Amino acid sequence: MNFKSFVKECHDKEVFKNLSIYIVSSWVLIQVFSVIYEPFGLPKISMTYLLLVLLVGFPFYVYLLWRYRLKPLESKFSRRKGLKVTSKTAGSKEELKGLKKRKVHLPGVHFYSPFQKLYFTSLFIISLISLFSAALIVKANFINQDNMSAFTFPEEPDNDRIAVLPFENNTTDPNLDVIGKMAVDWIMHGITQNKVGQVISPKVVEDYTKVLKATLVPSGENGVLKEYLKPSKVVTGTYYLKDGRLLLQCSVLDGNMNRTLVSFEITECDADSPLDCIEAVKQRVLGYLDSKGMAQLALEETPPNYKAYKLWLESDALLELQSDEQLSYINEAIAADSSFFKPKIDRVAYYYNRDQFAVADSLLQVLAAETGTKKEQLNMIKHYEACFNGDNRMAYRTYQEEYNVAPVEIELNLSTMVLALQFVNRPQDVDSIYRAIPEDDFDLDNCISCEYRYFVKGMANLELEQLDETIELLEPYARTAGQEWIKEVLMKAYVMDENHTAVYDLLQHIRLLGRIDYWQLMMLKTGLEYLKSGDDSKANQYFDEVLEYQEKRGALLSLAEREIQAELIFYKKDYPEAQNKFEALLPESGDAIAIQSFLAMTYYKNGNQIMAEESLAKLDNLRAKYQFGEVDYALARYYALTDNEHETLDHLTKAVAAGKRFTSTTFQNDVLFQSMKSKEDFQKILTFWY
Template structure:
């Protein structure tokens, strides 16, 4: 059948007429629903559902029209048998019927495609979270002159220009100058009235922030006040304290106000801004940024002091100064600074939490240190420094590896460049060590193995090596260490060889442990007398773990001549003397060790004493001193308590297990 004849037959059978009725009726229905949906409170998606229903119904309507109307009208072609006789009740499809169903198939495919587009465009967008990109435009309104003297208008003009210049110079954002804003000043003041004029400012200028202010004179003093509102002008983000200066020196007020505004904008995204009562002075903030960039450099402390001098209310540099002395083991100075700062702060809960945390650290109260820091961490859990520190506190201060997953999972690490983020590397290290503590060494390997052949990343490799040892994977252990040596990371290789040997002692694999000990001893033997102090210390420790006590005594005797021994070295020396039958000399060393106790010892002396008594067979004194050590703040590291081979025979003792749970 030709197409023209098919169209004519469709027209004769009212096919187009009925399809037109469906299309027009559907269109009218869509218009009516779109009109009445808002008054009836129907959701916007209702119209999309109706459109899909109409589209799906269209090919169904065409089929039903055939089934109930056309089938009985169209001439049927009877089916003949082999003899040419008509078979009753059987008919062949007519040519019209074939073309009709081809037409139906095309319509069905077209409607399915349209329905797919509707679902893809409408429903997908419904499930995605909207992304809001905040404008960086900052509108500055003219400052109101409330002095009653028109001659003082110049002060407002000067303040506006000064603020605009500061914003532009420091690239805070794109400014909307008073020349543009003046036309909308009256709109701003009418914002309390629902006039609708605010829509002009929001729709055309679209600032993210609006700065406004006023000034007046009280006796011979000029007072300026300023606030920053959001772009919708519905919320005041901050109202600065009134700035006061001599009426004849308005620039002093203007400069101070500019500093406050810039300090707010440039520090508002810092995680620590929540600890400040008011935004820092801009100059102080610049100095703090410079200090932060020079962390560990000789001029760091000087820059911190300058930041404090520039803004005496700026809490962050004061806190960093305390941390500087704490991290350099100058605990007495840190404690003194905490006492001074505690008298300066008011009722700011965040500042009090930070000070309480630092004080708890200095007192060795690890449970309180963890509790108070969690309050600080919860304010900005995605900050890498806060997040990393929270993980350290959970594992090393209170021995709670079970807390690590919830902290670690807060940050997405998939696109992090570890070469530029030491805190991120340390997060991986702590997470890996925590999984090992929970008996999940396989998960540590799965997490850290991708970094095994990456230069640097020493913390990550340390946890990976420990996991391989726990799993008994000696081949992978040697592969990592060979790579470290190949990369010429000699000092880290030496540390890792010793630590790996100790780890094999922890799993009672003495042959493998001695393989690593002997490897490092051979390495040191090749150097002759050219060993550094740290290498001599490692050499003595190896002989200690190999239980070659005469050699340990000999080496520590030489080390003692070079300078005072550390607490751990004294404990090892005393142990060697005791094992060599020189109990009196051993006791003298123990007395020296006891004399090293101080207010800020954090249990280190007690821990070393526990090591001595554990090896010499006095388990009661060993556990007693170990309990004192944990109570004084001794940390749970990858080489202490349950990770120290000296105490491996004590692991099943209830007393030892209670020590591990001391801070629970």
């Protein structure tokens, strides 16, 4: 039986009609349930369970359809031509042999007709699809959760109500009851003042209990909370005396009071100064309640002091603005709570991101020595140790663990994209990381991280030769006033797309905005892109336009402009003039490695081999800690210019092994390495960290 005949027979036997009944009924059930589950007080996860039941039930329905509707029809062999012979009525060996050919046996199933065989084949395929779909739902809703409690209905109500219960006096001194009342009042005041949630006081619980008792409804403190007030969290505590000292213990429970969410360390103070204990406990409670759900604070062994937490929030906001004031808030947060890990690791990151690697490394060593055994803290320390050691693979791997906790937090998301592209050169990883955050809510004018995410995404697209997607993503920002990182990638895409008019218009727009320093740098980078594509004429047009502008400014050129000028002359192959420019820059420039490298190359091109060798020796003497392969990369550029492929590849390998990053101007994006990009040994360097 062919497929067309099978479909026709299914139609004749009303198979599709019966299947449509299940599908339409399921759809109606889902629609109705989506409306009624909330009024009935069912959790949102109920819808997931319903979908799973309907998916898994579909194959069973298909089988039952066969068992009770189709099988009785199939059993009437007398009505089917060619199926009248059975093992009992077969009169010859030939008839019996023919019967065996018609029967196809599977464990527990006997196919007496082609229709049945195709029906069960379809059932098998439907079962696979249903199970696969159910597996995806389970993975998305349960397997990726932080703990396996996701398989059960949530015990904690989804609200911001926080009940504060009386603190139990275990001192045996009723005169100290006032301490418990003070603790409750202090914590409630802090919750209300800082808008952490809606407070349910012991008085409210007591009033509800009295009312319910008066109406003869069974009640008790726990029952009132669970059945009527339904807080999301419950704060409770106890206090006692030991050797003349007051010890105060506090915990936060879930709304049903059957699971302890956090139990704070015992706070100890002088019995005559109970407010010291109460204030310390309040800070811990507020720190926990306000930071609950912030994935980055999963690093903490104990909830931070609330004052420290607020200071850290200020520092985190300044991180987005790349403000130097961030450091003062970080230091204040650490001073307010010496056990607060996040600002300590943020301080390491602050110096690391500003290339002050020695300071950052020394702070990391101190932090590592005082850190306990918490996995998340050790992982972040291991990450920065890998960064300082130039072990890019380990740096990427350890940060992925941090990213997996909160893929939608923009700083974690951006850092992971940067690590994927620039540390280990895996542009194929960038897209899934980028798409973890919806694009709708970005204000690029006030979000530097958002802009840089576009830059990294665009560069990854170019590495994967996705030109159209890159232009479509970034072109809306071609005429904006800022977004300089985005414009660099857009320029590269236009050059690769041979859209020369768009390139020129983009550069002219940048110049009209008045950012002359940035315009000169972009003109240099544009010329280099044309050199990479083999269009020397176009490259020189951009170089000459900048040089003409700089010539008019004369002695007014800044150090940065003079460095651009020297490079422009070098790439125009005016090596004698380039030598003069770089020699003049060497005493002033802060990048001695780059200047010495250019000098060595100009000396070589000018036929002065002795001076070239001297520059190489000076370059080699510039080696120092935390350079991450900078010197070897500079040497590789020299040997590439001199067509010494063996030395070029050798130094490039050393550079990448020391942690040299894959940026928009290095390795495959460096104009000096274009002749060897397609060679196998060069490709091995690009995949060094795979």
